[in-house]
Amino acid sequence: MPKLTLVPPEIEEYAHAHTTAPAPLFEELREITYAQMASPQMQVGRVEGTFLRFLVALSGARRVLEIGTFTGYSALMMAEGLPDDGELVTCDINPKAAEVARSFFARSPHGRKIQLRLGPALETLKTLEGPFDLAFIDADKGSYGAYWDAVLPLLRPGGLVVADNVLWSGRVLQPEATDDHAIVTFNAKVAADPRVEQVLLTVRDGMMLARKR
Numbered sequence: 001m002p003k004l005t006l007v008p009p010e011i012e013e014y015a016h017a018h019t020t021a022p023a024p025l026f027e028e029l030r031e032i033t034y035a036q037m038a039s040p041q042m043q044v045g046r047v048e049g050t051f052l053r054f055l056v057a058l059s060g061a062r063r064v065l066e067i068g069t070f071t072g073y074s075a076l077m078m079a080e081g082l083p084d085d086g087e088l089v090t091c092d093i094n095p096k097a098a099e100v101a102r103s104f105f106a107r108s109p110h111g112r113k114i115q116l117r118l119g120p121a122l123e124t125l126k127t128l129e130g131p132f133d134l135a136f137i138d139a140d141k142g143s144y145g146a147y148w149d150a151v152l153p154l155l156r157p158g159g160l161v162v163a164d165n166v167l168w169s170g171r172v173l174q175p176e177a178t179d180d181h182a183i184v185t186f187n188a189k190v191a192a193d194p195r196v197e198q199v200l201l202t203v204r205d206g207m208m209l210a211r212k213r
């Protein structure tokens, strides 16, 4: 299993312990995900999830796009940061994960803000109309470049793209596998794109924050 943090475990635990505890539903979602799903470590967890909620709330976002729902942890966190009339569209290709996500959205007062679109995200993106205020990219790494190309035009000027796993457990420094190279190529593409300014944060597995000019 890849190591999804570059931070020493005890520091990660300290950060977790000093981050506001999410609603009890999130702990239940974590337990069910670890009990029922393959690769449960894909879930963003408390620290990154709370950071996403902060980004949504602090930016005043009203429309959020997510690529990579999985069992819904990050979607539900970001939905909490939206105003009552806010909207979050989230895409995934895995029906089992989507079923779990939908069951938890139904149990949260914020779930009604979320629309889950099942199918290949690149196809779903073709059907969406902008503008979105914030987009979170967290799906198949090989498509990150294509997601970037599809998402940027849907984002309003001043809007934010957040891409997860951009340090890829440190493999960006010595890329070997196809996904390693895809992340390296994605980071270089963002860094060279004059339409954005960006910061690569060493939170968890690396988060790229890119603000559209």
Ligand SMILES: C[S@@+](CC[C@H](N)C(=O)[O-])C[C@H]1O[C@@H](n2cnc3c(N)ncnc32)[C@H](O)[C@@H]1O
Pocket (backbone or CB within 6 Å): 042, 043, 044, 045, 067, 068, 069, 070, 071, 072, 073, 074, 075, 091, 092, 093, 094, 097, 119, 120, 121, 122, 138, 139, 140, 143
């Ligand atoms: C890292 S997980 C997302 C984790 C989620 N953000 C969370 O916090 O729980 C990646 C997800 O991308 C989905 N995915 C992979 N390829 C996809 C595609 N082509 N279109 C849409 N979703 C895809 C997978 O099914 C998986 O659920």
